[in-house]
Amino acid sequence: MARLNRSTPLKEAPLVRPGEVGAGVLHFGLGAFHRAHQAVYIEDAIARGGGDWGIVGVAPSSRDVLAALSAQDMLYSVLTVDGPDASARVVGAFHSVLHAGSESDAVLDRIADPAVKVVTFTVTEKAYVPGSAVLDLLVRGLRRRQTPLALVSCDNLNGNGELLRRLVGEALQDPDIMALLSFPGTMVDRIVPASTPETLATVESLIGARDEAAIAAEPFREWVVQDDFPGGRPALELAGVTLTTDTAPYELRKLRALNGVHSALAYLGVLAGARTIDAALALPGYRAAMEAFIERDIAPTLRLPAIPYGQQVLARFANSALRYRTLQVAGDGSQKLPQRLLGTVADRRAAGEVPVYGALVLAAWIRFVGGRADDGTELPLNDPLAARLRGATPQQLLELLRPGLADDAPLRAEVERWLRELERHGAAATLAAL
Ligand SMILES: NC(=O)c1ccc[n+]([C@@H]2O[C@H](COP(=O)([O-])OP(=O)(O)OC[C@H]3O[C@@H](n4cnc5c(N)ncnc54)[C@H](O)[C@@H]3O)[C@@H](O)[C@H]2O)c1
Numbered sequence: 001m002a003r004l005n006r007s008t009p010l011k012e013a014p015l016v017r018p019g020e021v022g023a024g025v026l027h028f029g030l031g032a033f034h035r036a037h038q039a040v041y042i043e044d045a046i047a048r049g050g051g052d053w054g055i056v057g058v059a060p061s062s063r064d065v066l067a068a069l070s071a072q073d074m075l076y077s078v079l080t081v082d083g084p085d086a087s088a089r090v091v092g093a094f095h096s097v098l099h100a101g102s103e104s105d106a107v108l109d110r111i112a113d114p115a116v117k118v119v120t121f122t123v124t125e126k127a128y129v130p131g132s133a134v135l136d137l138l139v140r141g142l143r144r145r146q147t148p149l150a151l152v153s154c155d156n157l158n159g160n161g162e163l164l165r166r167l168v169g170e171a172l173q174d175p176d177i178m179a180l181l182s183f184p185g186t187m188v189d190r191i192v193p194a195s196t197p198e199t200l201a202t203v204e205s206l207i208g209a210r211d212e213a214a215i216a217a218e219p220f221r222e223w224v225v226q227d228d229f230p231g232g233r234p235a236l237e238l239a240g241v242t243l244t245t246d247t248a249p250y251e252l253r254k255l256r257a258l259n260g261v262h263s264a265l266a267y268l269g270v271l272a273g274a275r276t277i278d279a280a281l282a283l284p285g286y287r288a289a290m291e292a293f294i295e296r297d298i299a300p301t302l303r304l305p306a307i308p309y310g311q312q313v314l315a316r317f318a319n320s321a322l323r324y325r326t327l328q329v330a331g332d333g334s335q336k337l338p339q340r341l342l343g344t345v346a347d348r349r350a351a352g353e354v355p356v357y358g359a360l361v362l363a364a365w366i367r368f369v370g371g372r373a374d375d376g377t378e379l380p381l382n383d384p385l386a387a388r389l390r391g392a393t394p395q396q397l398l399e400l401l402r403p404g405l406a407d408d409a410p411l412r413a414e415v416e417r418w419l420r421e422l423e424r425h426g427a428a429a430t431l432a433a434l
């Protein structure tokens, strides 16, 4: 089968043809999410509002996506899957791609380039630490910047804009350059699992060409952005983006009621042998436990209504075509749980309550870190702190998540109670009996 490229006869042409718009956005992280989220919104915004907002994508490490896009004239497909339904859209939002390691000078030039007015990031939680390679490269480029620029974190982090502002400010130590920069907060949402051979085969059958950069995603997508772009921005409002002054309530609800529940299903699912999120949700008692988690622990900590939102989230998780692997969501727990679970726990403790289901998720993570599913199958531990996590006691694990967490005696007692239940009965029987 021929490779997708600009000559492929497509039923529907991309809204933007690479090469026809100039570069205005620089993006770090060519993973699954960006291709199915920001790139799609930006293509819509260019198509409806015009402007030179083509994306220069920077791959921080792996060259796979970069090589695929280069071989395909920057085109790729987003496969929208909903149960048995699937449709493919070929996206042309990328202007060009660069590799951070081997083309760092070109990346630095782009960061300084006045034509680039927006830089976006999907580099995972673990990149947001002082001295990370991507921050280092960014700061080196910013030292040459002379015109306004918005730096937009699109990672699942509490206060992602403010966190990026702090990290850049500390590394840059230059008030004049900081005055040129804005750090809009964002709430980003679309469930985008890693591509599989089935993803590529389905796309091939739909578009009649081989696409090695194709990605599958759910129909739902949402982007809430603080409207603070000092150098200008694509017409995001024409692309369905919500522009606001305060993203915090949206971000908090999404992190707690979507990502927190995703992680809960991942750990409790992996222990029970469920390979995907939808399979975990279908186990007896799991949906009811997630509903109780949302209603009793999460909703009371939020300003925005969370119960209908949580029901919608569970319906999205039930999408059987996504096949989001529980092990993928379970990875990097030491980085993810502080963002998506510990705020709920802290707020309930401050209100004098013990978050029973929050404690269950902590117990499930502790058991997961132990390295065995309930049937004895060995479990991989993909986490930047893996060496410290393996072999640690439950108390040490809680302390690793957040110093002082293990000193909370009522919370610890509840985590230990759940751990005994999980050890005695396994996750499936524990949840079935609730
Ligand atoms: N996939 C989703 O459903 C989804 C939805 C909302 C938000 N997000 C956010 O996007 C992030 C990326 O998700 P994805 O699906 O693209 O993941 P992915 O595994 O497909 O890609 C991860 C990307 O992050 C980069 N990366 C990893 N570690 C890094 C590091 N230490 N420094 C710099 N870059 C690093 C990789 O090079 C890659 O480009 C998530 O961590 C999350 O914060 C994802």
Ligand SMILES: O=P(O)(O)OC[C@@H](O)[C@@H](O)[C@H](O)[C@H](O)CO
Binding pocket: 125, 156, 188, 189, 190, 191, 192, 258, 259, 262, 263, 328, 329, 336
């Ligand atoms: O992307 P991660 O690895 O931080 O988290 C896994 C999922 O919880 C997450 O990607 C969700 O699918 C996403 O946040 C939905 O918008």
